[in-house]
Amino acid sequence: MRTAYSVETVRAAERELMARLAEGALMQRAAAGLAAACADLLGRVYGSRVVLLVGSGDNGGDALYAGARLARRGAGVTAVLLAPERTHGAGLAALRGAGGTVAGSGAAEELILRADLVVDGIVGIGGKGGLRPEAVPLAGYAADSRAAVVAVDLPSGIEADTGEVLGTAVRADLTVTFGTHKPGLLIDPGREYAGSVRLVDIGLELPEEAELEALQHADVAVRLPVPGAESDKYRRGVVGIAAGSARYPGAAVLAVSGALRGGAGAVRYVGPAADAVISRFPETLVSDQGPARAGRVQAWVVGPGVGDDASAVAQVLEADVSVLVDADGLRLADRSAVRARTAPTLMTPHAGEAAALLGVSRESVEAARLASARELALRYGATVLLKGSTTLVADPQGGAVRVNPTGTAWLATAGSGDVLSGLAGSLLAAGLSALDAGSVGAYLHGLAGRLAADGAPLGAHDVAAAIPEAWRDIRDALR
Template sequence: MRNAYSVETVRAAERALMARLPEGALMRRAAAGLAAACAGMLGRVYGARVVLLVGSGDNGGDALYAGARLARRGAGVTAALLAPDRAHAGGLGALRAAGGRAVPAAEAAPYVARAALVLDGITGIGGRGGLRPEAAELVRTVREFGVPVVAVDLPSGVDADTGEVRGEVVRAHATVTFGAYKPGLLVDPARAYAGALRFVDIGLGPYLPTAPDVQAPQHADVDGLLPRPTAESDKYRRGVVGVAAGSARYPGAAVLAVAGALRGGAGAVRYVGTGTDAVVRAFPEALVSADGPARAGRVQAWVVGPGLGDGPQARTALDEVLAADVPVLVDADGLRLLDPDAVRARTAPTLLTPHAGEAAALLGTAREEVEARRLASVRELAVRLRATVLLKGSTTLVAPAPAPGGDGASPVRVNPTGTGWLATAGSGDVLSGLTGALLAAGLAAPEAASAGAYLHGLAARLAARPPTASTVAEALPEAWHSVTGTGAGTGTRTTG
């Protein structure tokens, strides 16, 4: 798991560690890791030209000390100082002693033009709201010459805590972050400015709390969540999921949601809706009914909403599903028909899976605001509706429902496997079915959402190019196998 912590938490950990170390030791650790990463990007350090963009804070000091290490290895290092009278004195002295030079930022263009690499040490994790005019002009100069940029800890100008981008910021090819990941490195829009991430351990671990602000699952984490059938398994032990989806206008939504559920390991799928003929043609193993969710038979979780439409039958289906005392996933048309009070009144878990537009409608704000403030938006929606929320988009986020009377917020999960190829019609229907199957298998709503998003993104990477929702569904068993070493639903029983 990649754990990310707020600026306040990271700074507290740094203070605690620095109290036990000689003065300057922590900065030298960070600079050593930064210099090593830069050397790897340069390939050949001797003779390479490097420019440091240096602000007045500790990030500027990190860049200066790293530049001194590169200069001692034969690189030609120039520091462009945005505040010459407030540059880190120790770092600047170390750079000059190693043979590097320093110039005012306004005179840096000729050096940038010949550089093989630029280090961004303008602002640190406390920066937000975009760059000041002189810094923005320097960054534009770097961009015009097309020089690769390594950000020191975080691209300057982005908000470390929220991932928001307001104004001119640095777009890095790589970011070397120290001690702990910051939420802005994992959450869009800031994530898109960070480039490839490299983590440098400087010893903060023992001083960080056990509960981070944001988490990004990795293969091993998802492997630990996914259910495995045993010799005693039957379809109910594996999980029976109900799917209320599809309409005359969107019959394919029913097929895709059922595909996601079946290829996501469900023991059985009970489909309810107008698409029974299409579902049975595609999946003869599906159990179908046109009598409504309340009379569909036993299920352990429901998926409702994909392609459901907005007529009376759709509203009745949603009401019946929400009345069931099992976990419920609501997507697409179900979100548009949703009564927030009905969600808040539920005692069984509820998982909502909106995209930015649907989240904006539920929050009463603009889509652009949700996209600019993804982390704050998903947290707010989870608190307002007292439900787990999976916010789809450029980074898919999962905010757990607040615990009744609980103190503090649970970590938000960030899906690291997403890809732009998922921006295709019907892919969300597949995700709903897959995640509903995991709910039916007994996973808690945040875990089902995290694992579902992870497998869904991985399947999109594995599907033939360009993928469609159908080929993403077809790739789910391969995605499952890549995580666990087994196929979805693999077991030793031969009967249901």
């Protein structure tokens, strides 16, 4: 499992480690890792042209020491100093001693446009509010150049704790981060600016509780439900689907398609789209008696395509089982009824739905995804899966937020969310917690989307059909 920690936690760990090390040793560790990553990216160091963008902080020092290592291997290294009077002195001396040169910002454009590699050491994880005016042109030159851009610890201009971009920021091809991931490297829009991320171990001792978690194949594999020799369809769990309407029967079909592939033993469908569901999935148990009289289930999914059927939403919320609320269900659900529930509740809004629930603009949710997911979980006393380019799953108890690392932009297609709802709801019925059902469901869904798309457009039904392949791919991680 990948973890990310806040700036405050990282700074505390760095102070503790530096107290035990010789002066400058921690920066040398970071610089060695940075130089190695730059060399790997260049391929051939000797004769390459490297430009360091150096600010006044420790990131500038890391860049200078790494530049010195590259210069000793034959690279032509030039440091552009944004604050010459506050540049890291020892790092600058090391660069000059290795044959590197120094230039002012006036020469930056020509140097960057001719470079093979640009190292962004402008500001570090403590930077706030985007790049300062004097650094903005440098980010533009780097974006316009043919050079590969490597960010030191975090692209300059990204908010380390949130991934927000509150002004101009550097766009990196590779970010070399030290000690641990920072939340801003895993959450959009910051993740988009970071490019590939390479973690360099510098010996930090970090607390067990992280700010952010990202599951990997092995983490998901141990959470997937597996039937035993004594299992039957009821012991494996039954998931109820209250979805669809005369106008949106497809939402019911897609939610059921996800549920059938999510690990539960049986799927009950309740709603006006029974004929469409049965014609596509004859194994589904259907009822026209409403959720309260549909029969026993271990979890409910309510909302996809239900239109204005508030009674179905209300009945599901009264059930003493785990409940997933999506789409129209989010609009129709009474907040006090959600908060009053004692069984687990998983809400799965996209940014627009989250904005409506929070009473803010969609843009503000997309710009501050982590804060929005946490606030929704707190307000509703429910686990919240905030869908989007980076899907986040926040627990109402305020623990580590999970960020989903799988997916593809091709998943932005009608009905994709309905498949995810059915899939996650089935995992709830199979016995997973709301946090695990949301994060495992998102992981499977994202991986299935990648496999189904393979670089081409897809439909929601293609995502559902690829879930078994994604499941097997993950299970192989245990072998």
